[in-house]
Amino acid sequence: MGFRDADEVRKYIGGIFEAAFADAEIGPKLRDTAMVLQFAFTEPDTVVEVDTTAGTVGDGTGGAPPQAVMRMAADVGNAYWQGKVNLPLAMAKSRIKVEGNVASLLKLAPLGKKLFPLYVDSLRGDGRDDLVL
Amino acid sequence: MAIQSTETASRAYDPVSISPLSFWAGTWEEREKAFRTLRDERPVSWHPPLEGALMPPENDGVWAVTRHEHIAEVSKSPEIYCSARGVMVEEIPEDILEAASSFLAMDAPRHFQLRRLVSSAFTPKQVARIHDQIRSQATTIVDDLLATREGDFVSQVSKRLPMWTIYEMMGLPEDQRELAAHHADGMVSWADEDVAAGREPGEVLNEALVTLLQIGLEHAERRRAEPKDDLWTSLVQAEVDGRRLTDDEIAAFFVLLSVAGNDTTRNTISVTARALQDFPDQKALLLEDFGGRIAPAVEEFVRYVTPVQTFRRTATRDTVLGGQEIREGDWVLMMYASGNRDERVFKDPHLLDILRPANNHLAFGGGGPHYCMGNFLAKMQLTEILDQLLHRAPTLRVGEPVYLAGNFVRAVKSMPYTL
Numbered sequence: 001m002g003f004r005d006a007d008e009v010r011k012y013i014g015g016i017f018e019a020a021f022a023d024a025e026i027g028p029k030l031r032d033t034a035m036v037l038q039f040a041f042t043e044p045d046t047v048v049e050v051d052t053t054a055g056t057v058g059d060g061t062g063g064a065p066p067q068a069v070m071r072m073a074a075d076v077g078n079a080y081w082q083g084k085v086n087l088p089l090a091m092a093k094s095r096i097k098v099e100g101n102v103a104s105l106l107k108l109a110p111l112g113k114k115l116f117p118l119y120v121d122s123l124r125g126d127g128r129d130d131l132v133l
Numbered sequence: 134m135a136i137q138s139t140e141t142a143s144r145a146y147d148p149v150s151i152s153p154l155s156f157w158a159g160t161w162e163e164r165e166k167a168f169r170t171l172r173d174e175r176p177v178s179w180h181p182p183l184e185g186a187l188m189p190p191e192n193d194g195v196w197a198v199t200r201h202e203h204i205a206e207v208s209k210s211p212e213i214y215c216s217a218r219g220v221m222v223e224e225i226p227e228d229i230l231e232a233a234s235s236f237l238a239m240d241a242p243r244h245f246q247l248r249r250l251v252s253s254a255f256t257p258k259q260v261a262r263i264h265d266q267i268r269s270q271a272t273t274i275v276d277d278l279l280a281t282r283e284g285d286f287v288s289q290v291s292k293r294l295p296m297w298t299i300y301e302m303m304g305l306p307e308d309q310r311e312l313a314a315h316h317a318d319g320m321v322s323w324a325d326e327d328v329a330a331g332r333e334p335g336e337v338l339n340e341a342l343v344t345l346l347q348i349g350l351e352h353a354e355r356r357r358a359e360p361k362d363d364l365w366t367s368l369v370q371a372e373v374d375g376r377r378l379t380d381d382e383i384a385a386f387f388v389l390l391s392v393a394g395n396d397t398t399r400n401t402i403s404v405t406a407r408a409l410q411d412f413p414d415q416k417a418l419l420l421e422d423f424g425g426r427i428a429p430a431v432e433e434f435v436r437y438v439t440p441v442q443t444f445r446r447t448a449t450r451d452t453v454l455g456g457q458e459i460r461e462g463d464w465v466l467m468m469y470a471s472g473n474r475d476e477r478v479f480k481d482p483h484l485l486d487i488l489r490p491a492n493n494h495l496a497f498g499g500g501g502p503h504y505c506m507g508n509f510l511a512k513m514q515l516t517e518i519l520d521q522l523l524h525r526a527p528t529l530r531v532g533e534p535v536y537l538a539g540n541f542v543r544a545v546k547s548m549p550y551t552l
């Protein structure tokens with residue numbers, strides 16, 4: 001099983017960041033990273049772009065240029081946000097390709113860890129246990 | 134409130150700080166001065182998180198352990214001071230730690246299983262074969278050295294033997310060895326401005342790591358398709374408790390071996406070459422009876438050099454170390470460079486003394502389950518290269534070593550030589 005369409009990818013993966021911005025503990029830390037990060041997904045093709053300064057989640061149109069772009073299949077993205085993908089290993093296997101400032105992504109790592117449960121909760125909340133790994 | 138103020142007071146940062154990048158970019162002698170004060174007055178001391186972290190530190194401080202006895206205590210108590218929560222002294226993203234450290238950053242039982250598997254590849258027959266190869270390679274390196282008049286000792290001599298040894302054992306194709314060794318350097322030198330050359334440290338580290346992982350993965354695939362009589366074939370075929378190693382585990386192990394196998398021995402060769410020049414009486418003593426004295430001499434060289442300066446453990450519960458109350462989750466940093474200069478254990482610790490009695494140094498670790506498993510390889514290499522250098526290149530002179538800035542390995546970037 002996987003995401004049904006691009007809207008679902010944006011809803012759930014974009015939703016992680018919307019929840020993160022709203023979180024009293026994670027929100028301010030995420031804003032402190034002051035970066036624009038783009039996730040470019042395939043299967044299905046779609047873009048999620050996060051501007052941590054503005055606190056917005058968009059589709060990559062009309063915003064500031066991203067400092068880093070992470071390209072991956074949507075199912076890899078699903079696994080990544082559940083903490084099941086090691087970034088350097090995924091890069092070594094070309095399952096995730098990173099363009100731009102990889103160092104900034106690494107700095108996000110500790111925050112990312114805190115986002116995993118939010119993501120899993122949102123899947124379960126919608127009855128999408130099939131996406132939970 | 135009273136409790137809080139007591140806690141704050143007990144956790145005041147030590148006035149001798151080991152945390153700034155400048156401390157680790159300074160000289161060994163400067164650091165040793167600070168360590169000596171700590172050893173004598175506050176052997177287990179509290180410091181701000183070390184600068185140069187790749188992400189914001191989660192802890193508000195770290196413990197520095199500077200006496201030999203306490204480093205040994207930490208090393209030998211893995212149930213209290215664990216490795217699985219990281220072994221580097223600054224904060225590093227978990228993904229990197231996992232992909233780079235293999236069993237170095239594991240606890241029992243997984244640590245033991247993986248380590249046993251790797252040890253099983255070192256049969257007496259394999260070890261004898263490796264020794265013959267090291268001897269022959271050391272001869273070739275000194276042949277090449279003798280064909281020159283001057284140059285950089287690190288690239289001409291020190292770098293070549295460990296790189297060759299570790300990758301020959303693995304059966305890595307020769308055309309990939311330079312690249313792999315280059316990125317193994319990146320894994321330990323990202324804090325050095327020359328190496329980073331304007332890039333962010335995290336970028337240098339990630340590029341090095343991803344490249345090493347790729348080489349390790351490709352080599353595993355190669356050996357599955359075409360098994361040979363080498364360590365990598367043993368690893369892809371081996372089973373631990375009915376389970377084979379995953380590609381990820383093999384790739385992480387490639388990174389660990391590349392770093393542990395290259396840098397440590399390389400830097401020991403460089404600093405030892407310099408030390409034997411600085412202590413000519415010791416060189417003469419060794420040459421009087423090389424075969425009889427090289428074994429204790431090698432122990433002294435690794436003590437004197439201390440190629441790995443630090444490792445970290447994390448407290449799994451509240452405990453007491455050297456009179457200090459350590460709390461669960463606290464980081465405990467073992468300062469090997471300090472422990473190997475502890476006057477309580479070593480007489481005249483700043484002198485090279487190849488016949489030092491009961492040389493219970495910490496250069497391979499302070500004992501316990503993480504004691505350096507490659508120590509025999511390091512000793513073989515040091516013995517063979519020094520045999521060649523001292524007997525065949527008696528006019529060798531080395532200049533001032535240029536050290537890498539960093540808190541992990543005591544690395545020599547370059548050192549001029551003449552013949």
